[in-house]
Amino acid sequence: MTAVESGPFAALRGQLVDAAAQFGGADALAGILGGMVEDVDRALREELEIFPVCHHSPASALAMVRRLREKRPAVIYLELCEDFTPLLEELRNCRLPVALQAFACETDGFPLEWSPLSVVAPLTQASAEYQAIAYALDTEGVELVLVDRSTDHVFQWSPQEQQQTEVGDPESVQEEAGLHGDAVGVEMGDLRPRFRELEEHLLHHGRVRHWSEWWDQYVEQPLSTADYATYRQVMVMIGSLFRHLRRDHAESVDEERERYMWTRMREHLAATGTDPARCLYVCGAFHAASRVEQFGLTSQAPYEISPRTKTTWQYGMIPSSHSSIETQFGLAPGSVSIAAATWAKALKRGGEKPFTLRGSEDETKGKAGAKAAKPRKTTPTPRAVPAVDQAAAPVAVDRLSTYIGTPPRPDTLDEEELLGWCVDIVALARRNGYLASTADAIAVYDTSILLAGMRGRKRPTPYDFQDAAITCIEKDVVPGRRNVRRLCEILLGGDRIGRVGYASLPPLARDVLDRLSPLGLDLERRTLQRALLDLGTRPELRPCSDVLWILQRLLPADAARPIMGSRELGERPIQESWDLAIGKHQRALVELGYEGISVEQVLEQRLRAAVYAPDADPAIALRAVEEALLFLGGRRLADDLGARAVELLAQERTADRAPEVLRRIRKLLTHFRTEGQRLPGWCEDFATKGYAHYCTLLPAAFADEHADVRQVGAVLGFLFSMEGLALSLGCDHAQLEIAIRQSHPEAPGKVALLWAARFQLGELTLPELSRKVAELVENPLVVPALPQYLSGLIQALDLAPALAPLVVETLSRAFGTLPDSVLLPWLPRLIATLKDQAGEYAPVLVREAGRTFPGTLAQLEHWVAPWDPGAQEAAAGEPSLASAAVGADIGTGPAAELLRRHPAAAEAIAVLLAT
Template identity: 70%
Template sequence: MTEPTLSEAAPEAGDPLVGEATPAEAARGEAGDPLGREPTLAGPFGALRERLLDAAVAFAGGGGASAVPEMLAGMVDDVDRALREELEIFPVCHHSPASALAMARRLREKLPTVIYLELCEDLRPLLDELRNCRLPVALQSFATELDDFPVAWAPLSVVAPITEASAEYQAIAYALDTPGVELVLVDRSTDHVFQWEPRTPAEPAGDEAQDDREGAALHGDAVGIEIGDLRPRFAELEAYLLHHGKVRHWSEWWDQYVEQPLTGADYDTYRQVMVMIGSLFRRLRPDHDARNDRDEDRERYMWTRMREHLATSGADPARCLYVCGAFHAASRVEQFGLRAEAPYEISPRTATRWQYGLIPSSHSAIEAQFGLAPGSVSVAAATWAKALKRGGVTPFRLKGQKGESKPPKAARARPAADPGEPVADRLSGFLARPPALDGLDEDELLGWCVDIVRLARRNGYLASTADAIAVFETSILLAGLRGRGRPTPYDFQDAAVTCIEKDVVPGRRDVRRLCEILLGGDRIGQVGYESLPPLARDVFDRLEPLGLDLTKRTIQRALLDLDANPDLRPCSDLLWVLRRLLPEGTVRPIMGTRRLGERPIQESWDLAIGRDQRSIVELGYEGVTVEQVLEQRLRRAVADPKATAAVALTAVEDALLHLRGRRVADDLGHRAVELLAGERTVDDAPEVLRRIRGLLAHFRATEPALPEWCERFVTAGYAHYCTLLPAAFVDDDTGVRQVAAMLGFLFGMESLALSLGCDHSQLELAVKQSHPEAPAKVALLWAAQSQLGVLPLAELRARYDALLANPLVVPSIPLYLSGFVQALEPAPSLAPVVVEMMSKAFARLPDPVLLPWLPKLITTLRAQAPELVPVLVREAGRAFPATLPAVDAWVPPWSAAPSQRDPAAASVPASARAVAELVARHPAACDAVAGLLGRDAGWRRAGGVPGDPGPVGALVAAHSGTADAVARVLALTPAG
């Protein structure tokens, strides 16, 4: 049987601890306790309870019921209840050197045989791999294939960071390296972490976790599980403590008023103070906090698991230790304690497939993810190292742990503490006297000041010895203003910023960051090769021929001469796959590209695989090889409900580039056909056109015949875009670039589509049914009609000249020109006409219209159609003089005076007139050809007017397409 609690027993007569009635009791009188409690037992905390009640009544002014007396008495009851529990409870704070020191001392005194640890129970197999890693690292569970969870949550990731200066690591190291000791994780599984979350994708997951998706660094967007989260959930209380403690953030307050006083405290004092703090924060939490119910469910879960283990293992509770956060040590759930009989049913896990592994962590990642002040974990590590140097405590370290300086001392067996031993009140003395602060350590502070000045000078600051003296004196001054005799690292940091940092930061690091580096820096962990998943080990093995140490955290340059050393081609293939899978910057090509049909000769890479080890580890959760992961991601991308034909074609290209064989590419291609046929918009038409052109060119160059899915894609796309073309012309939400890409697909793929059974009349009807109003789309329609032969070039020029002559339309001329430029996509043969139109616009448009349009034209071409710029430049080079002297005498053909032309030849196409002029300049050759053909050479007139059609001119005019081709081959400029 357990001892009676303070509320279950009455005080015995004559008990010296009860004493005479206090003024508070006299004030209560016969009305009884305003809190409605029975007379309390005069136990070890009876005197403390009465003093707190007296203070509470005095605070309330001797009035009626108040929440303050109940809260203070409840805190004492929580401490008494936790200390009287048969199973010893060890309260901790996460990443607390005081907790780690107390844990190391208690483990060597008690030598428990079973340690129950507040950590997700399914992470237990990972703990054995810690000895292969350099701390800090994080235990991680990862899931991409979800069951009974919202799809929007994927992927699910949970991390639990471990540092050396933490009580949980001391317990883990002791349990794993001590024979006969069992380590049992009793917290809910990672599956239950998400089971207990509200079904809203925007809700952050994890009750004692904070999800910082932007600043969590190495932890990414994972949910962090933290042991011993001791931070007020009552904002007003935290603000009050920070204000009266003269500190800026919670981490500094905790270090000053809890961490430092408890670093050298005995075990009983440490234990009682931590439970009291946990009880205070627990009782002051807001009632509407959604985490309250989850906190209690976690406590029911852990006590249920511990009772189950004790029942099955037969372990002696006196030789067991329960390590949990101080917040949970003050639990009041009905399942609390080994003697509790209240049932609790644990729900089964879902069918979600969880993967487990270790990922690197860092001090900054822990601080960012759990809302700690920057540098607080580094300060904790420095405090831990300093406490160990003082002596008196030998920490536990895993044998073979990377970074271990020397093997830990073996623990001597001592008898375990008697669970029936009476508990002494240490709280009264701790609360009654101020903490014994350390005196000024001048040597330590001088070392900091000298080192910060040296570090500042290396980073571009104009610091000197005078600044070091100023930092020293200011640190002492700030500590005195804040009521402490010894400057803390935070005082030193503030003093350094005040004295050294001036108006600007000369380098990448400011003084505050330099202080963090000086006091310990952002220590970054590393997962050992033996603890990596198979995929990560396979990556390191396959990249071994590069001769680089990929475990280094620096960026390394890899040079690959693939012609001189063909054995490096597998490394090149792997690097391109990693570039496709890993975050940007992990594997970055400096020289070399990989495109369809290209064979690389030399490549240069910047590799940061050691720095981004977490990404490699998480790839191992998705498959055994990177090729398998890439295939899965490609199939998953095209199977997504939001996938488009452009996404599928991109996946096809990636499969051809990185995966051997055509099986995967063909499967993805068939999916592309289905997606294209089901699309109702043409937003991705430019991307679709670019991708399918490249794929068709690749298959025509490497395969004897096109794949079946390519033929289906062309026919489906021809019918699809013909159907959507009239609506796209009039839809304001459809851009000019999209319509131009549709026309480019229809005209560019027309010959192949017609050979596969499509009907040309579909395109003709679609163009006839199109009636755009926007100027740019009108220009596109005119270009399409010209390409179909419905609109002759002469009429097209006439329409454009009419626009230039209309003052009301002149402000819209740039829009028409934008449409004509985009028309080069479906009709590249219009390049001479577009150059002519732009030249006329540059010559005739007023400056208020022309000048604002030019920058917009350049940016539009660069962003949307960079491939059209070379076409325009090349055509302009043919139209304009090639030498400077010729510019003065050059007259643009489209600007020639009417008197210089024969009226009879006005209706002759420009290309026909150009060929006629060529014939007129070389009559002998023409006469010879006419003689061979048996024709009379009566094509010359007496007037010798160039451009007079005659029989030859009429022949050329009848076949203007051939004349155009000849003119372009001969680099002739059409005359007007």
């Protein structure tokens, strides 16, 4: 005969097995129902008292407060990552909700794509574990021991293929947005069925839409007034039910966690010799129904805890919020806020006094509220608890039979509470732009009662009230930023956002706040603040400006946003204006503190990491050089990054990044020259090696089908613009000539680029090039490809600015000679091509057109295009400029004598100047 068959739950087990037989499928169903009773009996018979909880459950928190005051345990074993222990004292400097965080920037032993790793454990006042933490830290002689696996083991036990999406743990889910970012959330007491059909069945027959609402109605409310024995048995039974219906990979991870925790507790008891009767084990109800062989203090089953990896973990706290917790753990929107309101109401109704850490903002706020509500003098309750006889766990008596067989006592309608909700939601809706009235308040009141009755309850819950308000007040269009659902959440408690106090911030975050203190702003506030910096009259604010520009680079875009002023190479603004929301992004600031002790160090590390990343290219390295000069000053780091840019340039095999490389190296060279500084050695190496490299790459770029005209034009632009510097440093001009002669492009745009390059080398004269382009316009077979040719010529303006008149001439010839039947189908392609590939050169062409075409209407009547044959014949009949100069009185002197002796040279110069 087993212990269950002879124990207090024998009758219940028999009833459940008989019920299973009547439903059919006796073996499977009887195994589940009988196993539930066995799990309850096993948990209650354990020598170490097990306290099952559900996270963020007011009923669990209330039961915890009552049990702690009754038992006053000397040791509390808490299901929380054991390496979070040093953080617990820092909770005194915070305002809940906050989240304990472990963060690793660089990993050793985990897949590279998982980096960075982050684990968070959120805490609210209405959570049983916070009550246990507050009791243990503020009660003399009480030891708090965290026994769950370390954060390193959280990722060790996660499947490699899941990549953090779900870390093999029922209490770990990835959040897509919110204060927790993409951190893995670890919470204890996750009681939600992982059997989809069961959850759908419960929601359907409970007439609710979300699991949070079902839990509040059928578990939370009945257990909030139940005695401790009933609470324990019901929570273990629910945990056992969900455990029996779950069969997936996470089950093995749960069992590993349970073996880990029981091993740690036995090790602690053996090391300290503490009486188990004076201890309390706080864990999720799911784990209280454990069946692993290491369960219990009497178990001798061995278990070897694997060593941690070499990953270096950083620990701290980040602000959390009700909405972040709901999103991360899949709770209904507003459920945590409703739980907080239920917790406050239960404390007021039952007269319970929760545990709050001394010195925390929550304790100060609670004392202020108590003083306002009860001004008469009272004697404070001492926080240190004297040694007393430990209250033993209640004797195992069957409370489940009564609980299961007795329907919950219907709660009477609290008209005053419901009326207050209805009046307040209408007032809040009117302030947010809704046309709500007293009639809407009456409708919400009646609809709340109607919905509660349809769902089988006499007292409307906050969920009923929320649905009624949405039905009666929400219109077709939301007039403001908040809809009625969000207004109900605000009314019922709001999305409370926690804050990490200054003393608990990492050194980097404190350093940032200290360095920005001359601004005179409270940067810990979450509201948007405007900072005005007059650097001309207050030069002491320049260090603040430096910090803000670095924060603008490191933090999210709206944390520090410049409104007026900019920072470019060679520029220093005299006035700046900033919109600051650093308090709103406190989490991001805290995580910066895991990477270094100052923002300058973090920026330097990130720049070095960027240029040595596997996907780094010379453009990224040149950008890093620019940022190092802008934000960090000095030349040491910039020279190191520039040397890396030279290495990356030599490794390039395509011209994909050539436009960005050309733009950035020109900018840097201009900066060094205007500053009067000698060019750094890496710049000279970049010019010489880049010249040789791009000469080698040019023929392949011309032939590459994937290289567009812009990229090939950038390669040519680099070669021609850097040629003077490269030749002065020892390069050979023959390299470029050979590269041009080896290039044989087929694409129209690249052919035009090659013509421009030959023109720049002197192998092709401007009249010859003009004739080639004129032939394109006259050839009907080539006209459809004319936009590509023009794109190539326009891209060539960077390396040969003298071609601007030729481009204007070509466009004018096309519009003047092509018939509409050809021009109209051709025009959209021309516009799209020029917009995509030559948009930045439009101002150059506009200026050239302004010089070519007449400026007034009167001049237009007699104007002849310079490329028109008639204009050329008229020009031929006129005396040349040089002849006119020879015949004119040009005075005496060496210059005049030189012109008279060499009229041909003077004529050639005049022609060039005229064109």
